[in-house]
Amino acid sequence: MINYLKNNPDNVSEWFFAHVWLSVVPVVLGLIIALPIGWVASHYRWTYPPITNLAGLLYTVPSLALFIIMPSILGTKILSPINMVVALTVYSVALLVRVVADGLNSVAPDVRAAATAMGFTGLGRFLKVDLPIAVPVITAGLRVATVSNVSLVSIGALIGVPQLGSLFTTGFSRYIPGIVLLGIVLCLVLALVLDGLIILGGRLLTPWQRAVAKR
């Protein structure tokens, strides 16, 4: 395990950063797309069931299947990382739409009324009151999306997209368990680090939670 890392530091770091990129970009894009859709689902109540059902259905489609079907929809090459980015973005949107809607629904009606009485309206109220209150729920959803993405990205090695999963296929074809183990360990470390960063980000965005806890 250590030997392979010593002898091929360039390969490993290239795969590692490709893995980071492939895991993080879809979640960021997914959140940007899920915010307005989630807002619609929470603001116009009748849209909630159809939107969350459609999202649930999309989430049911296996990721590997989505990676492979993408080229016939996008016209990309089968080995292009774009397929994975788009497929994982679809996944993240499907997961986060419901999370965003539930998070916004968790804002207490009297808080909303108080904000309105203080003069907050429309977009201002959404950005300064509703969204910050929904942060803990959205953070929980982001953690699930990111950690499962790290594992889903590694499956891309099956169809030859280079990232940490390439250590699995390399180790398998050379019959050296240590190389595969290196890939597993790096995936776990990456998932842990990204998870920690999201928890940290969530704490920084909600300073009032610590203030309440202190009392």
Add this chain to the structure above:
Amino acid sequence: MINGIIEWLSDGEHWSGPDGITARLLEHLQYSFSALAVVLLIGIPIGLYIGHTGKGSVAIAGSANALRALPTFGLLLYLVIGYGDKLPTDWIYLGPSLFVLVVLGVPAVLSNTYAGVQNVDPAARDAAKGMGMTGMQVLLRVELPNALPLILSGVRSAMLQIIATATVVAYVTLGGLGRFIIDGLSQQDYFQMAGGAILVAVLAVALDLAFAVIQRYVVSRGITGRYAAPAANADVVAAESKASV
């Protein structure tokens, strides 16, 4: 491109024989449901025990999260080349494959079973004890039926994850629908790959819908409120949405 995929899927020759779609589909279901059966045998009793006694809940929550990050594909390849030669010939590939699918499915079932029992209204539990029920009776007649909606949603997500991931066992020479994806890639036959991918996707969606119907009719109507006042349902729905986040 789409036409080519449809052509591949509608060719009758691709459906018959030992490496046809029908045979691969049955293999896929066989791997998936064998693994799911083991998942239920492990996850439900342990989940009920932890939920009922409250012992070990912290350890379970922590390890269930860590397991989610474990890359199944990597674990499979590691076990095959690291331990496959210590297994009987028939099990060199099958053993590790079933093992990783079980590891994949257990956390969802276990943590939902545990959460379902934990979320049972304490008043209902106390009433059952007050009526003179023993611990085992409380568990089987009160806690289990009340926890059923959450347990079933755990089983449903475990099933979907297993069906989706059973595709990768084809990489270690086994069958299943993943065969078309792996063979299609090595033969540079995109239509075969995409056909296989679509079959896995359709299988997952179909099983999900079938499970939704079962879920609806298995849960006691006193809990779903299907025939009674819908207000009684609110807590269960809240618990379910929390668990799925």
